Amino acid sequence: MAMSAKDSITVFYDGSCPSCERDRRYYESLRAADDQSVIWFDITGQEQQLREWGIDPHKALLELHVRDSQGKLYSELAAYRLxxxxxxxxxxxxxxxxxxxxxTLTSYLYHWWVERRLRREGRL
Structure with a gap:
């Protein structure tokens, strides 16, 4: 049974990152077609909006952020777990x-990979 939009989470992802886009499409492919519980927000060029929501734009590039339906923010592995x-x-x-x-190990590897990717792209 699909979750309703009122129980939704918002996933703040880097749409400029091919790997992030691939991951988003993969998550979407595993969900029911009528499931409205995950809302995807591309952070590219959205620095002001992110600040208004209490998210540091630089940190949003370094870590996945998710906001639950009550407005609580999760980042890094807590966001992935949600x-x-x-x-x-x-x-x-x-x-x-x-x-x-x-x-601990996954967090280390995740940060290493993201920082390496952003440096290579000239965005760090």
């Missing part, structure tokens, strides 16, 4: 990312 919790086939992965040693 998003994965909306996709039945990925719930186990969200749980795994919550384990302390996995979370």
């Amino acid at each position: 998003l994965m919790g909306r996709v039945p086939r990925l719930k186990w992965l969200g749980w795994l990312l919550g384990l302390p040693i996995v979370r």
Whole structure:
């Protein structure tokens, strides 16, 4: 059963990043067609809007951010875990990312990969 729009989360993603776009399409492919519970917001060129929502635009480039239906912001792996919790086939992965040693290692690798990509693109 699909979640309603009132229970939605907003995912702030980097639409200028081919890998991020690929990930977004993958998540969408795993969801039910009538599921309105995940709203995707491309942060590209949206610095002022991000500030109005309490998100540092530079940090938004470095970490995934998700806002829940109550307005609470999550970043980095907590954001991924919230998003994965909306996709039945990925719930186990969200749980795994919550384990302390996995979370620590994944966080390190995630930041290394993002910073490397942004440096290569000249956006860091």
